[in-house]
Amino acid sequence: MFNSVPKVRTGYDKDEVDEFFDHARQAYEGRTAERLTSADIQASTFDLVRGGYNTHEVDAALDRLEAAFIQRQRAEFVSAHGQQAWMNALAERARTLYGRLGRPDGEKFAPAAPGQQGYDKDDVDDLCDRLVAYFDRQEPLNAGEVRSAVFGRAKGADGYAEAPVDAFFSRAVEVLLGVE
Numbered sequence: 001m002f003n004s005v006p007k008v009r010t011g012y013d014k015d016e017v018d019e020f021f022d023h024a025r026q027a028y029e030g031r032t033a034e035r036l037t038s039a040d041i042q043a044s045t046f047d048l049v050r051g052g053y054n055t056h057e058v059d060a061a062l063d064r065l066e067a068a069f070i071q072r073q074r075a076e077f078v079s080a081h082g083q084q085a086w087m088n089a090l091a092e093r094a095r096t097l098y099g100r101l102g103r104p105d106g107e108k109f110a111p112a113a114p115g116q117q118g119y120d121k122d123d124v125d126d127l128c129d130r131l132v133a134y135f136d137r138q139e140p141l142n143a144g145e146v147r148s149a150v151f152g153r154a155k156g157a158d159g160y161a162e163a164p165v166d167a168f169f170s171r172a173v174e175v176l177l178g179v180e
Contacts, residue, residue, distance in 0.1 A: 002053040002061070002069050011052030020044055024065055028072070038073070038177075041066040063147060070177040090178045094135055097172055101132050102136040109160040109168070118159025120152030129150075131172055 001021065005011040027036035041062055046052075078086050100108050105125040112118025127149050133139035146169055153159065 002057045004051055005054055010048040010050055011048035011054055012058050013052050015050045016046045017053050017058055020046070021061070021065075028068065036069065036101040038066045038069045039068060039170075042173075052175075063144070066173075067143070067177050067180075070174065074178060086178070090175055093171070093178070094175050097131065097168070097175070098135075100168060101128050101135075106179060109164045110158040111157040112155065112161045114156045116156065118152045118154055118156070118161055119165050121158070121160055123149075123151040124160050124165055127169070134176075141176065142180060143173045146173050146176060 002017065004014070022036070023032070024036055024041070026032040027034060029086070044062060046058070048055075074086060077089070090139050108121075108125060108128055127146065130139070130141050131146075134141040151165075
């Protein structure tokens with residue numbers, strides 16, 4: 001399903017990836033009682049091994065899989081409750097992001113621990129500004145742009161702790177995918 005990297009390089013463990021995508025296919029097709037959500041897809045991780053699958057290909061497939069699950073969720077919700085109810089639910093999820101977006105630059109997230117690597121505050125704040133522009137002024141932004149954002153590195157209090165930033169932008173991606 002995916003290309004392998006040369007044996008001297010590392011990629012995702014083939015068995016883990018194959019098992020995950022097989023389970024995802026069964027869940028999507030309704031052939032298993034186990035549910036799979038977009039959050040499960042976002043949280044999926046695979047060990048890195050020599051000669052594994054190309055990480056970029058697998059990550060791109062995970063992005064498409066997440067989008068497919070969100071689109072399906074949207075279709076089911078709209079079928080049961082209507083398009084306006086879906087948009088209202090998305091608007092409510094978007095509002096949960098606003099508390100953090102309204103904070104001053106440099107203070108939107110907790111700082112990285114002393115001596116630990118974190119994300120450059122200016123880079124993160126710039127992406128937050130783009131989210132505000134999207135929500136408030138309908139300036140273009142899509143989930144792919146948020147997913148592919150790369151933040152510079154900074155240590156300790158000069159950077160934001162990575163986990164809260166990652167969680168926040170994962171929620172933003174869910175909202176954007178729900179609109180796309």
